[in-house]
Amino acid sequence: MAEISTAAFRKVCYLGGADACYTEMISAKAVMFNNKKTLAMALVEPDEPKTFVQIFGSEPDDIAGAIRKIEEIRPPYGFDLNMGCPMKKDIKGRNGAFLHTDPAKVRRIVRAARAATKRPLSVKIRKGYIKDNSTEIAAIVEEEGADLLVVHPRLKSEMFLPGTCDFDLSIRLAAERRIPVIHSGDIVATADLPRFAGSRVAGIMIGRGAFGQPWVFDVLKTGTEPSPERKRELITLHFNLIGLYSSRLSEKVVMNELKRNAVWYSRGMTGATAFRNALYQNRWKLEDLLRELERFLGISLI
Numbered sequence: 001m002a003e004i005s006t007a008a009f010r011k012v013c014y015l016g017g018a019d020a021c022y023t024e025m026i027s028a029k030a031v032m033f034n035n036k037k038t039l040a041m042a043l044v045e046p047d048e049p050k051t052f053v054q055i056f057g058s059e060p061d062d063i064a065g066a067i068r069k070i071e072e073i074r075p076p077y078g079f080d081l082n083m084g085c086p087m088k089k090d091i092k093g094r095n096g097a098f099l100h101t102d103p104a105k106v107r108r109i110v111r112a113a114r115a116a117t118k119r120p121l122s123v124k125i126r127k128g129y130i131k132d133n134s135t136e137i138a139a140i141v142e143e144e145g146a147d148l149l150v151v152h153p154r155l156k157s158e159m160f161l162p163g164t165c166d167f168d169l170s171i172r173l174a175a176e177r178r179i180p181v182i183h184s185g186d187i188v189a190t191a192d193l194p195r196f197a198g199s200r201v202a203g204i205m206i207g208r209g210a211f212g213q214p215w216v217f218d219v220l221k222t223g224t225e226p227s228p229e230r231k232r233e234l235i236t237l238h239f240n241l242i243g244l245y246s247s248r249l250s251e252k253v254v255m256n257e258l259k260r261n262a263v264w265y266s267r268g269m270t271g272a273t274a275f276r277n278a279l280y281q282n283r284w285k286l287e288d289l290l291r292e293l294e295r296f297l298g299i300s301l302i
């Protein structure tokens with residue numbers, strides 16, 4: 001997720017029980033233009049067990065070229081092709097969810113990506129653009145040799161609207177396909193899981209449910225919450241790693257990432273609103289921000 005699933009966040013998600021993680025969306029074109037910031041985002045840390053670098057683009061040659069280039073510099077566990085993003089910028093660029101409108105292009109893209117790498121290849125799709133064409137797109141993805149299909153079962157026009165996630169669609173696609181199908185959408189608690197019982201859905205991808213609780217993966221697997229000490233340990237590590245990894249980009253990026261996550265971690269705490277306002281209204285330097293995070297969240301940072 002853009003500006004969220006950074007190296008620091010992925011690290012704490014793994015420690016919180018995630019089996020695999022996806023990077024932020026990486027523009028294939030920007031990789032081909034050697035954009036420094038994009039390349040920095042595309043290089044996963046050597047100790048990440050199963051991280052997929054998520055590529056977006058609309059041209060098969062760019063996508064294949066970007067995969068080859070990233071693999072040459074620092075190979076990740078696998079690659080993912082984004083065919084689900086509904087944001088205006090991506091639709092205008094004819095990538096993301098827009099690709100659902102052009103199945104022939106989906107075929108060319110997956111074929112080019114497949115030829116570019118022997119590593120695990122995942123493709124993330126939606127239900128469709130304006131109408132459901134997920135069955136056709138999923139079949140193409142499998143026929144062209146992808147290893148994994150991730151489905152966010154909402155139309156592009158449904159964006160992230162509550163009540164529109166079509167769980168039965170993920171179950172149906174999983175029954176139709178031979179490759180593993182992962183469901184993505186609206187899973188936040190163990191109570192959400194029984195609906196997949198007896199289905200062939202091979203796994204669950206968690207997005208918003210991990211904001212401010214990277215331990216959600218263990219909670220979903222075991223049904224138990226980690227102790228407050230363990231939570232504080234992970235929050236501390238998360239913030240220290242943001243300083244370590246994101247400082248390669250800029251201090252502004254570090255500050256934004258710290259603030260965004262601090263707001264999520266503070267949810268439900270007494271005084272959270274005043275804390276949130278203080279983070280965004282004060283013109284603090286990084287040092288001031290770190291001290292405020294320590295004070296409010298009861299942690300100790302480097």
Ligand SMILES: Cc1cc2nc3c(=O)[nH]c(=O)nc-3n(C[C@H](O)[C@H](O)[C@H](O)COP(=O)(O)O)c2cc1C
Pocket residue numbers: 001002024025054082084085124152160184185186187205206207208209
């Ligand atoms: C802020 C935000 C950023 C996202 N960025 C991406 C992205 O870069 N790539 C992607 O495949 N999906 C992205 N998504 C979609 C999620 O991966 C996921 O499919 C969707 O939010 C539904 O799952 P959830 O209910 O678990 O969040 C994003 C979602 C949100 C809310």
